[in-house]
Amino acid sequence: MMRYVSRFFMLCAIFLIVGCRSNKTIPYFKNIPKSEYNKIEQAAYTELKIKEDDILDITIQTADLNASSAVNEGATNNSVVAGSGQTRVSGFVVDKNGEVELPVLGRIEVRGLTSYEARSAIRKKADEFFVDPTVQVRFVNFKVTVIGEVQRPSSYTMPSERVTILDAIGLAGDLTIYGKRENVLLIRETDTGKELVQFNLNDAQIFKSPYYYLKQNDIIYVEPSKGKIASAESSRFSVIAIVASLLSTAALIITRL
Template structure:
């Protein structure tokens, strides 16, 4: 048996597979991070959306007069759980409204929590209910969805108003080896429109864009590289490719002896 004829196709197969392997440049995060050191950070407040669940606390120097404007929340073992607060919170309707005690319908959709606080406060004062109230509005059901090449995909809750993309990836236990880091897709619905952003994690340039902070109901999609996509997920990473190729080559050499 001609050894060259046997080894040539194996060698070509190895080259083809290696072309699909991920390079170091495609793997490393934030490769130009030093260029963006000491950059000024810009934050934007998120807006209240339909299906948000709000916790609204109304206070006053006299707690008795403020009590009718607060919803009673049950406790578990003497403590109020987030799930209990969600069940008793204010659900924002598709029209962006909530129903509060005494004030009845209040439109908060499209407002930031701070703007909603001010609006409720103005109504309490303007309609003669309270003289100097305090109002606190907080979204209880903040969550994002992350799919694709991460180690722990799914729907992940968070308590902050927004988190960084790196925080979101960390909550999903990082990207897999097969993830395409140069084109992370961020899907967001704003004012009835669906926006799609493309983010390259190998550069730090996106970190200064406030649009790329993860907000309520965002969806992150991480695509697999060509090698994994073409193999239908059977091949996980380049090391596995080399292992399979080496095994095939060893079998061929044994047969050829």
């Protein structure tokens, strides 16, 4: 009897923990007064820099479409895998020297440039071969991974360079009821190692953070709350209790045979 009473109180405690979170910590940006809705400051956007192993979609067009077809067909034929388990994509890979090798144009250094700056550098080279070339450059492998207490943890390839941490969380289906809004961790790979940044989604200061805009290969981790841990423990204890009960029943039947 005491065992069932203990389990009852444990379940009550779990419901109280979850209930408290839903009332106190689930709403985002709670500290923004309504009078300040039109005055929220936001961090300045910094354009992405091209790095080694990035995959770029590079397109060159001229008045003579046949003249630039060799370059564009080269991108189509240059199929690579943009991450583990992902589908193949077409593009030019930035090698260890920070260069891309384009048909006809040859090798061009793009490391450390923005997509706009790379476009200018490639156009300058293309002017040597084509008449009034138009160049487009965009990232193919702008990938962000969202894991932890979200609805759809996965790696997402972004269609645009201007992506915020809220965009990534939205793609992952938002946090679950067990996700800790006050402890969302951003993991970023830099030239000197990994950089860890903590976000509090309950605080409007997130909009001012220099990490508000994401970079390629960023990882976002949402920590589970105590309620999720308690729920998991309760489920484990329930399984153990059921197994123990079945064993006790089996032992009782055997002793009566």
